[in-house]
Amino acid sequence: MHDKCPLWPVPQPFCQCSRLPGTDQYWPEPLASAPRRADPRPRPTRAAARAPGRTAPPAPSRRIRPPYAGAVRQDPAHQSGPAGPLPRLAAELRAAPPSLGPVRLVAVDGHAGSGKTTFAGRLAEALGGAPVLHLDDLASHEELFAWTARLRTQVLAPFSRGEEARYRPYDWRRRAFGPARPLPAAPVVLIEGVGAGRRAVRPVLARLLWMDVPALTAHLRGERRDGPEQAAFWRGWVPAERRHFASDPSRPFADTLVRHGAAEPALLSGPGRGHLDRRAGDRG
Structure with a gap:
């Protein structure tokens, strides 16, 4: 095991990192049976998600298409409006x-x-x-x-x-x-x-x-x-x-x-x- 392994602290038997030529960087190639690194961040429970006062995460922003995008310019004779x-x-x-x-x-x-x-x-x-x-x-x-x-x-x-x-x-x-x-x-x-x-x-x-x-x-x-x-x-x-x-x-x-x-x-x-x-x- 080396000290630059991105999978640290994966045990040595599961580490197959390869050193990139000409650099001191390593590319991880773990075996299929290698254990996945645990996420240190705590995950909220369902009860906590439903707790009163908890605000829902903001919805992902959508790109709004302007109304004129892709519009075809028409001759005034083609157009209609409130006046008729x-x-x-x-x-x-x-x-x-x-x-x-x-x-x-x-x-x-x-x-x-x-x-x-x-x-x-x-x-x-x-x-x-x-x-x-x-x-x-x-x-x-x-x-x-x-x-x-x-x-x-x-x-x-x-x-x-x-x-x-x-x-x-x-x-x-x-x-x-x-x-x-x-x-x-x-x-x-x-x-x-x-x-x-x-x-x-x-x-x-x-x-x-x-x-x-x-x-x-x-x-x-x-x-x-x-x-x-x-x-x-x-x-x-x-x-x-x-x-x-x-x-x-x-x-x-x-x-x-x-x-x-x-x-x-x-x-x-x-x-x-x-x-x-x-x-x-x-x-x-």
């Missing part, structure tokens, strides 16, 4: 730079029957009563999609000068355009209808919203809404809409996709979000 998605969107639109004179022109596009009119009405309410132009008022039986010239002369040109617009809405029963209606050049103006985000209009838009409902689903909704008396109209409308979006699609340029939810719509970043940034940069 529509007030958030309304705040974004008010903060956007004007896109046409003093007006922030916002288009709500999508297939017929996708809920554009309802959503535009709710968004206008969130904006404090923003004006809404329904593109059905500029179309006609003979020109379902050839209304760009009327939109440009009756609405876009006055807005570019900071003036109130005046447009003549189409009467679908009388098949004629009626007397002019005013459309104020408000800070935010909504235009809603199939083709609202067309190529000729996109340069003057502050935001393009697309109602993200499949064409078949939207058309079935529209047919149920309008009833059998409009069945002939829908038979002509569906192929005309298909031809329009085939030659002049809007969804690839949408800044925000709108999907129907149980209580509130879901607002997602659209495939054309980069186009929005470039348009804002050009106007800036």
